Amino acid sequence: MKYSYFPGCSLERNASAYHVSAMAIAEPLGMEFVEVEDWNCCGATEYVSLNLIASYALIARNLAQAAKETSTKQLVAPCSACYLNLKKCNAYMEESPSLEEKINLALAAGGLSYKGGTLKVRHLLDVIVNDVGYEAIAAKVTKPLKGLRVAPYYGCMIVRPKLGKNGTFDNPEYPTTLDKLLKVLGATVIDFPLKAHCCGGHMTQISESTGFELIRRLIKGATDYKADLIVTLCPMCQLNLDAFQGAMNAHFNTTYHMPVLYFTQMIGLAFGMDAASLGIGTELVDARPALEKIGVEVPEAEIVVKKPPKEALPMPSMPEEK
Amino acid sequence: MSSASVSPTPEGIRQKTFLEEVIENTPGDCHLLNCIQCGTCGGSCPSGQDMDHTPRAIFAMISAGLKKEVLKSNTPWYCVSCYYCTVRCPQSVHITDIMYTLKRLAVKEKVYDDSKAPDFSKTFVDWVENYGRAFELGLMSMHLIKHNPFGVFKMAGMGMGMISKGRMAFTPTRIKGIDSLKAILNKAKELEAMA
Incomplete structure (x- = not known):
């Protein structure tokens, strides 16, 4: 197609x-x-x-x-x-x-x-599950994600609102297409109650306490369900849950470690593709411990940091702003 | 509808009510007139606890013609666009779209208390209007410097992480058809000013 x-x-x-x-x-x-x-x-x-x-x-x-x-x-x-x-x-x-x-x-x-x-x-999720179809995907799986507990996370805008003649391709409150896809790939899929909740969008930039709280709920939810990682389909969700996870932990004085990968990366892994060729290793919350469970080795990311300006490092811990 | 919100002009032609203004500025049929004040919207809202007024209260205030109070409220700026309220509303009110309308009206009338959120949108749009694409590093650093200088240090760890993973561009990308895009946006703004 x-x-x-x-x-x-x-x-x-x-x-x-x-x-x-x-x-x-x-x-x-x-x-x-x-x-x-x-x-x-x-x-x-x-x-x-x-x-x-x-x-x-x-x-x-x-x-x-x-x-x-x-x-x-x-x-x-x-x-x-x-x-x-x-x-x-x-x-x-x-x-x-x-x-x-x-x-x-x-x-x-x-x-x-x-x-x-x-x-x-x-x-993209719609065309993969509905045009290609689960059966065709299953036929290509050579390295099932066996033993990996994943939290399928849809976020908001893929399933809401209902618009036009065709509405949405999945349920706005309880979507299941990503769940089914991950099962086809061989993963253990948790019934994640927060799967269609909001990641906070741009709120980390507008009101930190609001934004971090929305991120915390999702990370805590997936951790409580003993997920090894969260699988997402939106770059904003990935950015909030992955890149802001450290700042969220600092805000609440917590130590969550929940890697967040894209569903396309999971498909690639199940098809036996090399992790680095799928962009795995660019996440800020290290996904290697989780992926070791399914025997995926991720090479150490090359650190290409240019020498930062003197005034930017070392990072003193700032007292919480009240 | 109370008659208090309808004020006649000297010529005897009544001015638009605030309710009518909101409906007119929202694309499509937003069904705001059908609101039955059930409160499903506020109950579904993930950031409701940080809002001055719940969406339900805002709709009652719009009907009552409390324009200034509504536009000064932080409610639309705390809407995270998750559309839970929109899909759950038993009357199919396009709540999220109405929140966007309230943001636009507040910006137009310059009546928000906290300029952080509108400024963020403006900085974002500035990059888009001049380059055709969003530019994260420019947006975040300009926004932090203006509104949260301490945040520069707080966010530096994350920023360095993004840079070391190759996830942050240092320069914006400009599209080839930027002149044509600018002409389109200028014309659109002209049309908007006429309405």
Whole structure:
């Protein structure tokens, strides 16, 4: 199957492991991805907080660019925020002729146009479980993730809200597609009650206590269920749960150690691919102890730190701000 | 609806109520008029405990025409866009979309108490408008320096970790069609100002 592919800004850098692993499993899964030509940021949750028409025009430029690719009508996004923004713009343009008209007036200034509903916007997890299918995936498993306890974590924007004619591809409250996928890969999947709860999005930057509390709940939940690691499908969730886990621990004076990997990396491991080729080793919370359980060896990450400025190190521990 | 929120202009044509303003600025049919004040939204909200008013209270305040109080509230800025309220609302009110509308109206009227969240959005958007892509290092460092200088030290460990793992770019990426994107966004803002 051929798809237009919208990587999104996170996958360019902080979540490059997600991009690399998605590309690595594309061939064995029989999927072809064509990157949207000169795509731009989807605006995340920020642009729409300031401007309505401009934020939709920003998203619509991507839809117009993707629609230029005539060989497929399916647009795939691996990031849940990009996925929702693209899907929402697509649906609202189709639903509201006045909004569509304004967006097209704006797009015309850049020589583009788009008709709402032309493309079908889909999440990477959706196309993998529904187009490729569990059976085809199972047939490719050569190294089952036997003995690994995983917490499947969906987050918010992949399953909510229900939009347009097709709604969502999984249940908004109790999704199960990732659970089934991980079972097919041979892992022991815990029935994670917080699987569709929020990771906090940008709240670490707005209100630390709010953001860290949302991260703590998820990490504690997975730890209480004795998960070896959390498996996610969104770069924002991975960033919050992995990169901010240390700061969260410092905030609450806790010592949680819960690695967070992408589902595409788990598929690659079960297909017998090399961990480094799947971007494993770039997570901040070391996943090696967990992966040793399934006999996966991850080479020591090369430390390429340039000498930091003098004033930045050593890190004194700051007293808690009240 | 109380008549208090409807004030006639000198010509006798009544001004738009705040409720109408909110509905008009929300894309599609947001069903706000159908709110039955059940409170499912607040009960579903993961950051509700940090909000000045629960979403249910905010909707009652919008109906009562308490524009200033609503727009000064931290409620929309603490919305994490998880859409639990939206999918659980028995009346299908597009609650998260309405929170975005309230943010935009607050920015337009400049009536928020704490500028941290709106400034974060503005810094993010500045990078996007000038480069076409988000730039995490620039966004986080500019935001921290402005709003939480001590946070620079607190977050330095994480930042160094991200850099050592090759997960942080030092320079932003500029898209090829940046001029065309700028023209699109300028036109969109023009259309928005006319509405």
